[in-house]
Amino acid sequence: MAPASIRDVAQHAGVSVGTVSNVLNRPGEVSAESIRRVHEAIEALGYVRNDAARKLRAGVSTTVGFVVLDGQNPFFGDVVRGAEDEASGQGIAILYGNTDEDPKRERMYLDLFEEQQVRGVLISPYGDINPRLERLRSRGIPAVLVDRFSGDGRFSSVSVDSVNGGRMAVEHLIATGRRRIAFVGGPFDIRQVNDRLAGARAAAENAAEHVDLEVVATDALTVADGAAAGARIIARPRADWPDAIFAANDLLALGLLQALIVDGRMLVPDEIALIGFDDNAFAAAAAVPLSSMRQPSRMIGRTALRILLEETADPELIPRQTVFQPELIVRASTNPRR
Amino acid sequence: MAPASIRDVAQHAGVSVGTVSNVLNRPGEVSAESIRRVHEAIEALGYVRNDAARKLRAGVSTTVGFVVLDGQNPFFGDVVRGAEDEASGQGIAILYGNTDEDPKRERMYLDLFEEQQVRGVLISPYGDINPRLERLRSRGIPAVLVDRFSGDGRFSSVSVDSVNGGRMAVEHLIATGRRRIAFVGGPFDIRQVNDRLAGARAAAENAAEHVDLEVVATDALTVADGAAAGARIIARPRADWPDAIFAANDLLALGLLQALIVDGRMLVPDEIALIGFDDNAFAAAAAVPLSSMRQPSRMIGRTALRILLEETADPELIPRQTVFQPELIVRASTNPRR
DNA sequence: AAAACTTTATGAATCGATTCAGGCTCGATT
DNA sequence: AATCGAGCCTGAATCGATTCATAAAGTTTT
Numbered sequence: 001m002a003p004a005s006i007r008d009v010a011q012h013a014g015v016s017v018g019t020v021s022n023v024l025n026r027p028g029e030v031s032a033e034s035i036r037r038v039h040e041a042i043e044a045l046g047y048v049r050n051d052a053a054r055k056l057r058a059g060v061s062t063t064v065g066f067v068v069l070d071g072q073n074p075f076f077g078d079v080v081r082g083a084e085d086e087a088s089g090q091g092i093a094i095l096y097g098n099t100d101e102d103p104k105r106e107r108m109y110l111d112l113f114e115e116q117q118v119r120g121v122l123i124s125p126y127g128d129i130n131p132r133l134e135r136l137r138s139r140g141i142p143a144v145l146v147d148r149f150s151g152d153g154r155f156s157s158v159s160v161d162s163v164n165g166g167r168m169a170v171e172h173l174i175a176t177g178r179r180r181i182a183f184v185g186g187p188f189d190i191r192q193v194n195d196r197l198a199g200a201r202a203a204a205e206n207a208a209e210h211v212d213l214e215v216v217a218t219d220a221l222t223v224a225d226g227a228a229a230g231a232r233i234i235a236r237p238r239a240d241w242p243d244a245i246f247a248a249n250d251l252l253a254l255g256l257l258q259a260l261i262v263d264g265r266m267l268v269p270d271e272i273a274l275i276g277f278d279d280n281a282f283a284a285a286a287a288v289p290l291s292s293m294r295q296p297s298r299m300i301g302r303t304a305l306r307i308l309l310e311e312t313a314d315p316e317l318i319p320r321q322t323v324f325q326p327e328l329i330v331r332a333s334t335n336p337r338r
Numbered sequence: 339m340a341p342a343s344i345r346d347v348a349q350h351a352g353v354s355v356g357t358v359s360n361v362l363n364r365p366g367e368v369s370a371e372s373i374r375r376v377h378e379a380i381e382a383l384g385y386v387r388n389d390a391a392r393k394l395r396a397g398v399s400t401t402v403g404f405v406v407l408d409g410q411n412p413f414f415g416d417v418v419r420g421a422e423d424e425a426s427g428q429g430i431a432i433l434y435g436n437t438d439e440d441p442k443r444e445r446m447y448l449d450l451f452e453e454q455q456v457r458g459v460l461i462s463p464y465g466d467i468n469p470r471l472e473r474l475r476s477r478g479i480p481a482v483l484v485d486r487f488s489g490d491g492r493f494s495s496v497s498v499d500s501v502n503g504g505r506m507a508v509e510h511l512i513a514t515g516r517r518r519i520a521f522v523g524g525p526f527d528i529r530q531v532n533d534r535l536a537g538a539r540a541a542a543e544n545a546a547e548h549v550d551l552e553v554v555a556t557d558a559l560t561v562a563d564g565a566a567a568g569a570r571i572i573a574r575p576r577a578d579w580p581d582a583i584f585a586a587n588d589l590l591a592l593g594l595l596q597a598l599i600v601d602g603r604m605l606v607p608d609e610i611a612l613i614g615f616d617d618n619a620f621a622a623a624a625a626v627p628l629s630s631m632r633q634p635s636r637m638i639g640r641t642a643l644r645i646l647l648e649e650t651a652d653p654e655l656i657p658r659q660t661v662f663q664p665e666l667i668v669r670a671s672t673n674p675r676r
Numbered sequence: 677a678a679a680a681c682t683t684t685a686t687g688a689a690t691c692g693a694t695t696c697a698g699g700c701t702c703g704a705t706t
Numbered sequence: 707a708a709t710c711g712a713g714c715c716t717g718a719a720t721c722g723a724t725t726c727a728t729a730a731a732g733t734t735t736t
Contacts, residue, residue, distance in 0.1 A: 003477050005722055016686045021724055031684060046473075051453040053722035055390035057691050063433065063454070071419055072619060074412065081409055084436055088443065093450050095401065096434035098422055105426065112431050115389045116401070135384075139341050223623035254623050261625055264604045281410060285561035285592050287599055287625030343692055354716045359694055369714065391692035395721050682733070690725080698716085705710075 004045035013041035024049065055117065063093050064308065065113035067106060067123040069147075071098035073221075073251065074280040075297050076124065079146060082301025083122060090309070092119065103127040114139065120308040122146050122301075130154065142311040144304045148191065149321060156311065156319040158304040162192045165293040165326035166199025169246050169275050172291070172328055174207050176336045178244035178273050181211060184229045184256060185248025186218040193221070193248050196277060200246055214242065221248060226255020234259065234267070243272060244334070250276035250283045253290055257333070273334040277326070289331035296324050342383035351379035362387065393455065397478075401431050402646065403451035405444060405461040407485075409436035411559075411589065412618040413635050414462065417484060420639025421460060428647070430457065441465035452477065458646040460484050460639075468492065480649040482642045486529065487659060494649065494657040496642040500530045500615075503631040503664035504537025507584050507613050510629070510666055512545050514674045516582035516611055519549060522567045522594060523586025524556040531559070531586050534615060538584055552580065559586060564593020572598065572605070581610060582672070588614035588621045591628055595671070611672040615664070627669035634662050 010017045015034055022030045023038040030038075041047070055061055066083060068076045084094055095118060097109035103126060110132050113121055121136060121143040123129070133143045133155060145157035173181055183200050185193045197215065204213040216233065218225040226247060233241065247253035253276030260267040260274070268274045268288045276283055279294035303322055311317050348355045353372055360368045361376040368376075379385070393399055404421060406414045422432055433456060435447035441464060448470050451459055459474060459481040461467070471481045471493060483495035511519055521538050523531045535553065542551040554571065556563040564585060571579065585591035591614030598605040598612070606612045606626045614621055617632035641660055649655050 006724090007722080017723080018686055018725080019684085022685085025724075029684070034684080048449075048452050048477075050394070050455065050722055052390045052393035052455060053691090054724075055691095056388070056394055056693090057722080057724045059691080062450075065431075071415055071422075072412070074410070074415075077409055077415060080434070081436060084409075084434075088435075088446060091450065093403075093433050093435065093447070093454065095431050096418070096422070097426075097431065098419060108426065109431070111386075112400070112429065114386050116431065117388065117390060139386075223619070227623075251623075254620070257625050258623060258627065261604065264608065266599065266602045266604060266625070270602065281561070282592070282620050282623075285565075285589075285596060285620075287595050287604070289596065344694090345692080355693080356695080356716055357714085360715085363694075367714075372714080388692055391721090392694075393721095394723090395692080395694045397721080678736085680733100680735070682731100684729105684731080686727100686729080688725105688727095691723095693721095695720080696716105696718100700715080701713090703710105703712090706708085 004047040005050070006047075008045055009038065009041045009047050012045060013037040059117075061117050061119040062091060063095050063116065063118050064305065065095045065097065065109065065116070065118040065121045067097045067099055067109050067121065069099060069101060069124040069126055071100070074282060075249075075278045075295065078280070078297035079301040079304075082298035083305040084301070085298070086302040086305040099126055101126050107132065110136065114141065117141070120144070120312050122304050122308060124148060140315065142308060142315065144308045144311070146300060146304045149323065150319065153319055153321065156307050156321065158300050158307065158322045158324075160295045160300070160324045160326050162195035162326075163199040163202070165277060166196035166246070167203040168199075168326065168328050169196075169277065169293050170200040170203035170213070172330070172334065173244040173246060173273055173275060174203065174211055176244075176273060176334055179209065179211050180242045181244045181246060182214050182216050182233065182242040183246050183248070184216045184218060184226065184252055185221070187220070188217070190221070196248050212242075218252060221251055223251050223255040223258075226252035227259045228255070230256040230259025234262065241272065245272060245274050247274065247276045250278040250280045250290065250292055252276070253292070254282060254286060257286055257288060257290070269333050269335045270337055275334050279329050283329075284331065286333070288333045291331045291334040292329050293326040294329045295326055300324065342385040343388070344385070346383055347376065347379045347385050350383055351375040397455075399455050399457040400429060401433050401454065401456050402643065403433045403435065403447065403454070403456040403459045405435045405437055405447050405459065407437055407439060407462040407464055409438070412620060413587075413616045413633065416618070416635035417639040417642075420636035421643040422639070423636070424640040424643040437464055439464050445470065448474065452479065455479070458482070458650050460642050460646060462486060478653065480646060480653065482646045482649070484638060484642045487661065488657065491657055491659065494645050494659070496638050496645065496660045496662075498633045498638070498662045498664050500533035500664075501537040501540070503615060504534035504584070505541045506537070506664065506666050507534075507615065507631050508538040508541035508551070510668070510672065511582040511584060511611055511613060512541065512549055514582075514611060514672055517547065517549050518580045519582045519584060520552050520554050520571065520580035521584050521586070522554045522556060522564065522590055523559070525558070526555070528559070534586050550580075556590060559589055561589050561593040561596075564590035565597045566593070568594040568597025572600065579610065583610060583612050585612065585614045588616040588618045588628065588630055590614070591630070592620060592624060595624055595626060595628070607671050607673045608675055613672050617667050622669065624671070626671045629669045629672040630667050631664040632667045633664055638662065
């Protein structure tokens with residue numbers, strides 16, 4: 001049997017289709033009696049609104065697209081979760097796309113979202129997609145950048161102050177008595193990596209005492225690259241080891257932690273302190289719980305979605321940049337030396 | 339300017355709307371000349387198909403819903419990724435919903451997916467949702483269970499043989515010389531936990547020599563619960579420690595690893611061997627790389643999506659249960675004692 | 677009691693892509 | 707020369723919810 005349509009409901013309730021629609025969308029303008037009968041009919045027939053027809057006529061969409069840079073990174077998982085929390089309260093579902101830093105996939109998902117006429121798009125962008133986003137906007141689909149400051153201010157964005165985060169991380173290392181600090185991270189064309197390094201440099205230069213800051217470059221922000229960097233570091237003569245490492249994100253830090261274990265002896269934190277960035281779920285869960293610069297990842301997702309919905313409600317809104325401050329989370333990996 | 343519709347394209351190309359539609363959907367029945375001109379018009383006008391209208395008339399959907407039990411667990415992240423890989427090749431997008439084991443959220447997402455008339459639903463179910471899924475099926479929306487064997491065979495499912503996995507894990511511990519084994523896991527109303535324990539018991543009983551198997555129950559499969567269980571274990575007199583632990587999943591194992599470190603001395607693997615289940619990305623990345631029973635998580639997602647699409651193509655297909663075998667991945671955490 | 681509002685209900689028109697019965701052209705067959 | 711069929715195209719009808727001009731019924735004001 002074909003699923004019930006609004007016409008069936010109207011017939012069953014003894015009212016017109018217009019009234020059924022009004023019950024569903026503006027119950028204030030309908031009598032209590034009609035509401036009751038319509039709901040009864042809906043119940044009896046198991047009626048479910050056809051979202052395609054609704055979208056076609058009314059032009060309102062109940063989905064939001066989210067294009068994520070790296071689905072494997074728990075940080076993005078948390079951001080999506082935050083957006084989902086905010087969305088589900090409003091009956092909105094999330095169309096999810098993972099690009100793995102592939103511009104082709106990025107484009108594909110934006111095309112798909114345009115066909116779907118989503119209500120809006122959240123995106124942690126990889127390539128230069130301003131033109132694509134402008135085009136979406138011209139079709140009434142706004143976009144909010146996530147985890148990326150919109151330099152030119154053409155779109156709203158929600159991000160974290162990475163420069164300040166880098167500064168705080170290195171200041172913390174200095175405060176715990178370390179003076180020979182290594183920054184592990186890369187590639188430097190990722191904005192966040194650059195910013196975190198800049199902050200680290202600022203902290204090292206402004207320190208009361210002399211602080212060494214060396215840079216150990218990695219190819220990507222992964223556990224494997226972190227482990228490789230760690231192996232390179234401890235392959236040096238012991239005298240050349242740093243006494244602290246600031247990793248550009250927690251994945252690198254986890255890799256480093258793995259490399260900094262020799263003969264069952266954990267070098268962290270007594271020989272080498274270690275601090276990461278993100279404070280993902282696995283930072284606290286590491287063998288030596290990791291100090292980290294917490295990004296309010298869930299809040300980032302919530303906020304981005306909220307801004308997006310505000311912009312769909314009023315397309316004249318001027319784009320705004322929301323920047324959160326990271327928070328220093330101190331755990332065992334940066335305990336002062338014994 | 340309103341976005342171009344198929345009518346605008348037809349006018350611009352000097353053909354009828356029917357022809358444009360044919361170019362898009364069955365190019366074989368259209369002359370080369372028409373195809374050329376239609377494509378030219380599409381290009382010139384920046385036409386994008388309106389998926390809502392298409393869905394309404396043709397009844398075909400380009401989205402698939404995926405309801406996930408625990409979005410924080412990297413295992414599910416991988417499964418989603420696998421489904422996404424398979425989907426994106428077919429121009430299908432994934433509507434993503436995370437339930438966090440909340441039956442209310444589960445129901446909400448299924449309602450949402452029904453309104454959306456998704457092509458089908460992938461779900462790692464929590465509560466008893468057979469009635470809801472039957473209803474979806476009666477509306478032409480098939481469902482495939484993920485990471486859960488469909489006992490009654492009413493739906494297709496893709497899962498992993500947890501009993502066998504549990505057996506293999508414990509056999510491996512025995513083979514490396516351990517005889518006092520602890521199973522850490524819970525709650526036992528989660529099917530997988532029960533199955534893994536059953537497999538573990540079988541291995542212990544069938545061993546050539548006598549093997550002790552104790553059960554340390556946890557409230558959930560999280561890192562925190564793992565750490566708590568580990569703390570309880572090493573609080574005992576040393577003589578009562580097990581010499582190996584089989585954790586019901588990797589999250590627990592990571593928590594255990596954290597607890598099994600005393601005075602900077604890592605007890606794993608020399609005092610206590612440790613093996614997990616899932617082989618998520620953080621198992622290999624742990625301070626002591628974790629042995630684990632690998633679930634082919636990405637393949638699970640791919641396979642589930644493929645089966646789903648086959649069922650949408652032919653609703654008469656009989657549900658089938660696909661069961662993968664887990665694979666033993668040996669890493670340092672179960673190295674033989676030195 | 678008439679006029680002026682209010683409140684509520686009606687149902688045809690509409691959104692844009694697809695479908696399909698019917699029509700046109702042109703070469704092949706009889 | 708008439709008939710037929712293949713190939714291609716046309717455009718009205720359709721999917722189901724929303725919107726809105728119109729109307730009916732009821733209430734208040736004069």
